[in-house]
Amino acid sequence: MSAENLHVGVIGATGAVGVELINVMFDRNFPVGELTLFASERSAGKTLETKYGTKTVTLFSVEEARKCDIVFLAVSGDFAKEYAPQIAAGDGALVIDNSSAFRLNDDVPLIVPEINGDLAKTAKLIANPNCTTAIAAVALWPLHQAFGLKKVFVSTYQAASGAGQPGMNELREGLAAGLKGEEIKAEVFSHPLAFNVIPHIDTFQENGYTREEMKVTWETRKIFGVPDLAISCTAVRIPTERTHSESIVVETEKPVTPQAARDVLAKARGVKLVDNPEKLEYPMPINATKQYDVEVGRIRTNLIFGDHGLELFVAGDQLLKGAALNAVQIAEASIA
Amino acid sequence: MSAENLHVGVIGATGAVGVELINVMFDRNFPVGELTLFASERSAGKTLETKYGTKTVTLFSVEEARKCDIVFLAVSGDFAKEYAPQIAAGDGALVIDNSSAFRLNDDVPLIVPEINGDLAKTAKLIANPNCTTAIAAVALWPLHQAFGLKKVFVSTYQAASGAGQPGMNELREGLAAGLKGEEIKAEVFSHPLAFNVIPHIDTFQENGYTREEMKVTWETRKIFGVPDLAISCTAVRIPTERTHSESIVVETEKPVTPQAARDVLAKARGVKLVDNPEKLEYPMPINATKQYDVEVGRIRTNLIFGDHGLELFVAGDQLLKGAALNAVQIAEASIA
Structure with missing residues (x-):
């Protein structure tokens, strides 16, 4: 073309x-x-x-x-x-x-x-x-190439924007109603979202996971070209307007240190390393919103997998990279 | 006495x-x-x-x-x-x-x-x-007794109430300001909480975890009497007013099915089993708030650990059981 x-x-x-x-x-x-x-x-x-x-x-x-x-x-x-x-x-x-x-x-x-x-x-x-998949994938791919991903555990913090403009409107209306002590309506979401957390996005599958959760597994495997990648997800809607966050634990094939992971992610396309806890800098929706890059931070050696594991946090604009x-x-x- | x-x-x-x-x-x-x-x-x-x-x-x-x-x-x-x-x-x-x-x-x-x-x-x-620890512990203990917990991964969704009444006030003022397009102030929390997610509760430790996260590890080990229990946590503040939720993945020593876990949890003290996805029933802050029991649901076989693993979601009132x-x-x- x-x-x-x-x-x-x-x-x-x-x-x-x-x-x-x-x-x-x-x-x-x-x-x-x-x-x-x-x-x-x-x-x-x-x-x-x-x-x-x-x-x-x-x-x-x-x-x-x-x-x-x-x-x-x-x-x-x-x-x-x-x-x-x-x-x-x-x-x-x-x-x-x-x-x-x-x-x-x-x-x-x-x-x-x-x-x-x-x-x-x-x-x-x-x-x-899928938005959650794309946001996790840009952070996970460079780690996979450098250290090999053996297991990936994802828990999401998904904004109302995942349900489009009607979702964002319902959240704002619900917050306004809740602040006044009035009833919070739910039409877009299965329950009131304002002042609440809903561990349910898309339909439930026979295995107890939602489609949203299985999309993270199915789609990441296809994008990475690793059909048996061990990855599971709990997908949760929270009362934010825009940008999805994700808490991720990985076990790696090769040994890894937080600094080695940071070095890899600092050079990765589509990623912005935001990992200075001492300066109170870590990924957050208020900063990642309307940004192209996915913020990645809170990188630390996972207590369970030790030198073959990392714990990290990502935030990416669902409407942009997602x-x-x-x-x-x-x-x-x-x-x- | x-x-x-x-x-x-x-x-x-x-x-x-x-x-x-x-x-x-x-x-x-x-x-x-x-x-x-x-x-x-x-x-x-x-x-x-x-x-x-x-x-x-x-x-x-x-x-x-x-x-x-x-x-x-x-x-x-x-x-x-x-x-x-x-x-x-x-x-x-x-x-x-x-x-x-x-x-x-x-x-x-x-x-x-x-x-x-x-x-x-x-x-x-x-x-x-600690509130997050107590809420997870009542759900995890019966599973530990029945199936043996080998690994536990926790990601939290913690309400403003964890920072007391000043935290709840700051959230409400922030939401009201945000809805009007005004600046959202942060004095109680390290960043504006309204419309945001803050992956930072309590102070950072040398190992990159926060004290809040390490409390879940240290305190659960002591309460369970299992000094080497493999448990890690990412603790995240979200813009809800009351009740903490937690996404938990466990690997078990013995084989476990979701139904066996439900049978154990249905009889457990301090736990309310809320696990009927087909009726849109799962743990949520709007229901768990002001309730004594910790809601547990979304119980399913974890995709990674198979018949030796579970994925679940809990919600408990931080001011009550917490x-x-x-x-x-x-x-x-x-x-x-």
């Missing part, structure tokens, strides 16, 4: 991820020649203010979408399942899909560009990973 | 834990004959509304405190270090100290009554454990 003046389509441009997709393309000077924002009949014809100027929303059709060079899908898995293959077929557009629809499909690469970006050069349909940024980086890799 | 009409003293009665101590004694019909609330000169003479009626605060002195049968200390470790031994010495009062001052002292029992309550019968000075309730239960055990 030529790297100049691409015709880019965005489906789901008004959602939390869609808005960030357009911002990120602009901020990274992605070679957008023409930008088409697609929506259903309900929104078609409306105008949207974007960094590329005021845009009128186009009614989605496969035919129109196929005219693009690249189409970003920031909509539901059901929509993606139906339309992504049609948009990509033959001489259609390169489709980069943010949903989970194709992530585990053997024919569809699942890409975190810092890890396996070369797969973007030949594919016509590419899956963007979604929009990674998708744009995939597009960049496809034309590199 | 006679179990009738005890003279009970509370030092720190206006703090978040002190208030709950008085409530819990009343609600559990602890045999209080006389209740004396002690404070420094600043508060002495003031009146406090309690379930035992209006109480005038008495100026603290060792001499007056020694006249009590039981004295609860809900103040700083420094105060406890100086005065607890003097209050307890000789024919002084039984002292139950909520601070960390004596928890690791070989001569002072550290008690979670469901586990080692018999130690309360002979001691004159008893330490009440502090006031446990202290009163210690007092009950001392007169049982």
Whole structure:
């Protein structure tokens, strides 16, 4: 694909991820020649203010979408399942899909560009990973390359933004109600999120894990190309607005020290080492929000695995590295 | 000690834990004959509304405190270090100290009554454990007895209440400010807590863990009587008001199934099994708050340790089982 003046389509441009997709393309000077924002009949014809100027929303059709060079899908898995293959077929557009629809499909690469970006050069349909997975993966991959990951235990602290703008709105409304002593409503989340913690994201599987938790296992294995990687997750929604944090323990194949891990992570792409406890510097949502890099810190020798183990904490913007940024980086890799 | 009409003293009665101590004694019909609330000169003479009626605060002195049968200390470790031994010495009062001052002292029992309550019968000075430790311990002890704990990995979701009433106030003020787009102040916590996650509670140790994290290791080992128990923790403050949650992975000595674990936990004292994901029932702060029992759920076979491992989630009221309730239960055990 030529790297100049691409015709880019965005489906789901008004959602939390869609808005960030357009911002990120602009901020990274992605070679957008023409930008088409697609929506259903309900929104078609409306105008949207974007960094590329005021845009009128186009009614989605496969035919129109196929005219693009690249189409970003920031909509539901059901929509993606139906339309992504049609948009990509033959001489259609390169489709980069943010949903989970194709992530585990053997024919569809699942890409975190810092890890396996070369797969973007030949594919016509590419899956963007789950947000929690992408954020953990950029921190874990350099450690895996340097020390070999034998076991990985993840517990997440996921923001309302994981449920899009409606999730963020429900949190803010719930906090305002809670502060006044009023009832906190729950429509987006399964329970009130304000002043609460919900150990339940996505649907429960037969094995007792949620899909969100299993995505971390399934997707990390695929992205790393390690089909039997021992990785488990507890995924928890907490009352923050944006940026997911993760507490991670790893056992390594080779001996590792916190300083050796820091040296590796300091050079790693997509990672910002924030690990000066004596200066009260460690990864936190207030700092990681709206940043491209995933913050990694609190690195210490795990008490259980000793010199073959680390404990660490990461914080990454779910809407950026966990979604929009990674998708744009995939597009960049496809034309590199 | 006679179990009738005890003279009970509370030092720190206006703090978040002190208030709950008085409530819990009343609600559990602890045999209080006389209740004396002690404070420094600043508060002495003031009146406090309690379930035992209006109480005038008495100026603290060792001499007056020694006249009590039981004295609860809900103040700083420094105060406890100086005065607890003097209050307890000789024919002084039984002292139950909520601070960390004596928890690791070989001569002072550290008690979670469901586990080692018999130690309360002979001691004159008893330490009440760290909140996170006590909450995890009631869930882990029955599993340890039934299956043997080989490795324990804990990540915590700790409420502002862990920093007392000032912490809860700062959170509420921060949330109100954040909702209005105003600056969020941090005086109690090292960073703004509202809309944030802070992976830092108590001071950092040389090994990179915080004292809060090491307390879980040190104190659980002492309470369980297993000096080399392999247990590590990442302790994280989140913007909730009350009740700590914990994500826990265990490797067991003996094979274990989720159902076998549920059967054990369903019968365990101090535990409420809340584990019906299909009904959206799992441990959460909104339900565990102001409850005596620690909620345990999300029990599943850990993907990494297989039939020798479990993953689970707990939620317990930090001010109750994590502090006031446990202290009163210690007092009950001392007169049982």
